[in-house]
Amino acid sequence: MRWRPARSGGGLYPTARAVLLMAAGAPASLMIGVVWPGLWTIGFGWMLFVLLLLVLDTAMAPGGHQVASDLRLPGTAPVGSRVALTLGITARSRVQSSVDANDRLVPIDSVRADFAAGQTVQTIDFEAARRGIGRLSAVWLRWKGPLGLIWKQRRELRDDRVLITADLRPVREQSQLLIQQAQTGETARRQVGTGSEFQSLVPWSTGMDRRSIDWKQSARHATLLAKDWQIERNNQIMLAIDAGRAMAEPLGGVPRLDRAVSAALLAAYVALKLDDRVGLFAYAEQPIAAGAISAGIASFPRLQRLAAGIDYGTREANHTLGLTRLAQTLDRRTLIVLFTEFTDPTSAELMVRACAPLLQRHLLMFLIYRDEELEGLAAAEPETLEDVTRAVAAQALLRDRAIVAARLKRMGVHIVEARHDAAGTALVEAYLGLKRQGII
Template sequence: MHLSGRSVLVLLVGLVPVVLLGGRAPVAFAVLALWLLVWAVLVGVDLAVAGSPRAVRLERVVPDRVRLGERAEAELLITSTGRRRLRGVVRDAWEPSAGAVRTRSPLDLASGERRAVRTVLEPRRRGERHALHVTIRSDGPLGLAGRQATRSAPATVRVLPPFRSRRHLPSRLARLRELEGRTSVMIRGQGTEFDSLREYVRGDDVRSLDWRATARRREPVVRTWRPERDRRVVVVLDTGRTSAARIADEPRLDTAIEAALLLSALAASAGDRIDVLAFDRARRARVHSASGSEVLGRVVDALAPVQPQLVETDWSAVPAQVRALVPQRSLVVLLTALDSVGAAEGLLAVLPQLTRTHTVVVACALDPELVEMAADRSDRAAVYTAAAAERSLGDADRLAAAVRRLGGDVVLGTPEKLPPALADRYIALKAAGRL
């Protein structure tokens, strides 16, 4: 049951006789009592005549997936199964991070009628966004009172990463095609895997001459090469507490996901197989041996619900997790933080176990505000701030040097620059035959 604002106003009208007949209290209170009785009867009649909010059937039509930053429309189908007309308001209660633009809608349903209530969603966070309940408020014909019921109507929309870094993909794919010698200007491919033999033409590297084939054909023949294919690329995302730090108004983990998506799409186009692992003290997501056109969809689906965990990452378990994915030599990319000496101790301790078998790249997102603060010398306070920023940047440089001494490679960059920088490092390693 609920009382409307109109009902309260009608009730307050009964106080007028008390004010006007203040000197004749018995009469005033008699009038007030009579008015309260009339008001109670009107409210009771209104409540009895109001349609039942439970006499409805609810169905949902929601999109399975929506990309962060895009709009989606969720539809709630309400069918009246009662005998009375149902007038009132319906509230479709989505969680705040789903970004429902308008959750309350007027409702007017005749018996047996079906209506669709549409709610526009503008999700503010990646992951699973839920709606659990629908509240229906049914008003009586006088608008004084009504009935209210909350019904269970669960729904879930998976909000995918925005993949803003996909704008860098065409230029990196063009570089891969150039590397393989498949551009329209017929640039000779570079790589480390033998591809085929062909007749020597002026400008070819004489070091590529195949002397046995030259002797057989009695004319110069050169070997052509192509980049390595069907290699394994393992991307490990650190989902421990350092991944929760906000950098450029988004969690560090979201930048890591952007870099992982761009690298996965690029490696799949280059003919390599992708493994993705999100890990802290437990495995949060896993994609095993994906290749071809299925890669991006599988990686996006796996990483969409992953959230930072406020625990220290157990780096000692990472080598075993990598071995379970790929026993052979692979490119292992660790997306983590290198801005704190204490937090990186675990990583540095296990890095030699990985570099003995694999080519290891450690990628870290840097806060662009640190660079700006380090350059600001406008006043005394700014100088102290710049000193602190320089110290943080210096810690990152020292940790990067430590990783290189242990046999790893390092890619540092702001959230905007890290994904393309990691893609460039992958292309360089592929051209050098280091995968």
């Protein structure tokens, strides 16, 4: 990461020693004034003496140009990981420092550090608490004069950033096994002559599907020939993420949006490895992120950076506007995977209506997280009146979710419902199942 020049602002104020030294003269002046009233002016002399020491200490203290700071942050970090901020100070005296960071970066111990005279480097550790852009806005520096009576302070405004992405360690661990299974299944499909993309004509043999026989070519060559199919490549997959208010609610201690991003990145990695083309789209009350559909595993870092910039929404998602804009970006038949949450019948009805035009041309799949908290409330044995009310409300919400899911299935939408800790794997398996069936 490049060093950025800092804009500085300074200040000057007394230390605790100077305040105590000034205050110490007050009792002595009072005693002298009582015992020797003619010498009451000695009190003013003491204050002038302390002020002179303050001026002398200010003049002898290092100037702002004699204190230099260097700051370094990593470019990216996965959410939940430790972010090491490296701060270097060059000065002729002891320096204390502090840093200002946004809520994406939570200090593990303290943001304050003490630097000895000379050139020293220290590390301040933060935790990447939330996905997004972690910003470091300012560095505070202060140092004393040689008499220890004044503080010189400087605030350096900065714009250092670290991109906090979804944790890709599960993606790398799970994707290898899923890709291996998909490639093994592809080999098996080629052996039995099934699939979705025509490859060549082969002699028909016992055990092959009779529907694969090409009767026209068989008559021409006077022998039975069958069409050999292989898995279709270069499919288009668009990962659409609802970033509205409902997706910011926690599920298992983690916002639904973060879980959706992790599942989307796992599906994107596997699809790119299998030579399909993948894009990313996110919307809340309006579209907030759109990445062009691209191929090759080299495009995965771009999808990762785009996903890291999807912020947590505070308003209801506008499914009509979001899905309409999404449809306008697609130029061919595409598998659209929508990550969303059903909150109430009204918003669900609007979402269902917005999905209907997409089904005329595209294939639509929903990833729905099982709400184990609601299921637990609905299944718990009630002991008080509040428990009965809570169970009835939870059962009503679950029933509304089931009604919406059933309507989507009747429309032709593929529904993937899974636990939050297995949603990514379930999504990839459903995607591979569509490829095996030749539906994509």
